[in-house]
Ligand SMILES: Cc1ncc(C[n+]2csc(CCOP(=O)(O)OP(=O)(O)O)c2C)c(N)n1
């Protein structure tokens with residue numbers, strides 16, 4: 001095991017995949033000579049050259065489409081969008097082409113395309129740099145959507161995404177690139193499907209993904225220490241397809257559910273997970289499931305207001321207490 | 327080009343015309359659903375350009391008016407018609423429809439519904455060709471209206487910046503649905519619009535297939551040999567409505583009649599007749615043979631083919647049995 005930062009894990013996955021397969025290439029704004037806004041492609045330009053580490057003009061929709069077209073001919077592009085907010089401009093190529101071409105060609109054309117996007121609310125970046133778009137991507141048929149919560153998964157999910165024959169969106173997090181964690185030294189792949197129990201427990205399940213896994217783990221620690229409540233924390237990790245069976249299996253054991261999402265509540269991970277619980281294991285529930293989520297506002301600049309608009313470990317802790325009546 | 331090839335070309339254009347007319351009938355019979363955009367009037371464009379490219383070797387992409395581009399690229403017309411009928415034997419197994427014909431075996435990379443959507447895809451094919459090192463080129467056929475999308479400008483810039491081997495063919499039929507070009511676009515000569523991107527470009531008559539072929543040959547050679555983009559504008563006209571639901575009220579009868587006199591099939595037929603390559607009876611026989619083939623082989627195949635199974639509805643959302651490296 002080696003300890004590394006989230007950005008270093010992403011860089012390592014790029015490097016290994018590019019060294020292995022000459023058809024893997026990376027493109028995005030400032031990823032080459034400048035090394036990437038979050039350093040995730042540092043050094044690759046010098047190593048692989050400008051044909052494979054491409055600094056693009058600021059044309060999100062069309063360089064995404066160029067990646068999609070190259071993927072349709074068997075290349076394996078890794079397209080970085082500088083911030084998820086800018087992915088709105090690439091939605092046409094992502095949703096109308098990448099996500100649909102395999103299906104609408106009756107399975108005759110594959111699109112092994114990877115898009116990496118930092119999402120989430122960072123530090124006072126304002127409404128146009130704080131989007132969380134998971135609800136949008138996970139609603140698109142034909143895409144796969146994954147969200148690494150640790151350096152280990154940032155590495156393993158990118159490795160799997162590059163090898164996958166379907167288009168994959170990887171939602172990273174603006175505030176997590178310097179997060180440290182253990183990453184095995186030998187090559188491995190994190191599944192693009194299925195959720196993972198990151199903390200076993202018996203009293204309730206907290207479903208989370210990406211940064212909210214850290215809020216959930218912090219809350220679970222406090223619940224155990226202060227109240228003797230043992231919360232199970234499940235990292236959903238793959239938001240599309242969502243692991244219906246895995247979600248239901250945990251709640252069949254714990255009988256209570258809490259979903260934590262960084263996105264606003266109307267439409268999204270929370271509503272989807274709770275719908276799955278209703279459909280799969282309603283009669284196993286001892287309490288109504290609860291979601292903890294961002295407030296339904298454009299993210300404000302003011303630091304206090306920004307903090308108040310997104311959830312945190314304290315809110316998760318309080319919500320778990322309410323569910324258990326303690 | 328010898329007489330045999332000239333007659334073959336005429337036959338291809340006439341086949342294209344009759345194929346499309348038969349589609350219109352099938353649409354009226356409700357055998358074909360959805361949107362249906364037909365090609366009559368523009369036959370010399372796709373057929374002339376691709377005659378000078380290497381169908382099956384070069385990668386071709388276009389918009390929703392895609393039947394003839396697909397067939398000239400090498401798609402079996404039976405698979406095209408079966409697709410329009412929504413059948414499992416269709417080129418896209420009935421999942422695509424008229425606007426989404428695909429046949430990777432002949433490198434026809436698809437018809438797409440979003441105006442301007444194919445520009446970057448074509449540049450992406452060229453990027454893949456460049457990485458793999460072949461002598462193929464990518465050819466992107468779109469209309470004049472598509473050039474007002476951001477993807478046009480974004481893609482021209484990147485195609486030129488990265489020297490991608492892609493030929494953009496603009497079939498300028500003077501309208502985007504019911505909006506005349508001068509009501510939507512300041513610079514009506516489309517080939518002038520790529521000048522700031524330093525892409526070599528030219529404009530020519532799109533109704534005379536000999537003219538199209540001679541310009542296309544230069545364009546294709548440029549892209550193939552120089553490994554650079556090229557933009558070719560073909561001046562053309564559609565003789566039918568934009569789609570089956572178009573009344574055509576926005577065009578004067580006079581204008582349509584004028585263009586009908588420049589029908590690409592009539593022009594070429596007259597030339598072959600004048601050169602004694604083709605007699606009146608030859609043309610009639612050609613036409614009858616084509617209509618018989620369409621009726622007895624192509625439409626029949628489509629009619630008799632099975633529907634996709636409802637059990638397979640969710641197939642092809644993801645690749646069946648795609649790699650799962652985490653399982654090893
Ligand atoms: C992004 C988008 N906007 C609008 C439409 C509706 N639409 C379909 S075809 C068309 C006109 C396109 O004109 P042009 O590019 O000149 O092609 P033509 O049909 O004349 O060959 C429009 C507006 C669409 N399909 N996609």
Ligand SMILES: [Mg+2]
Nearest residue numbers: 469470501502
């Ligand atoms: Mg037009």
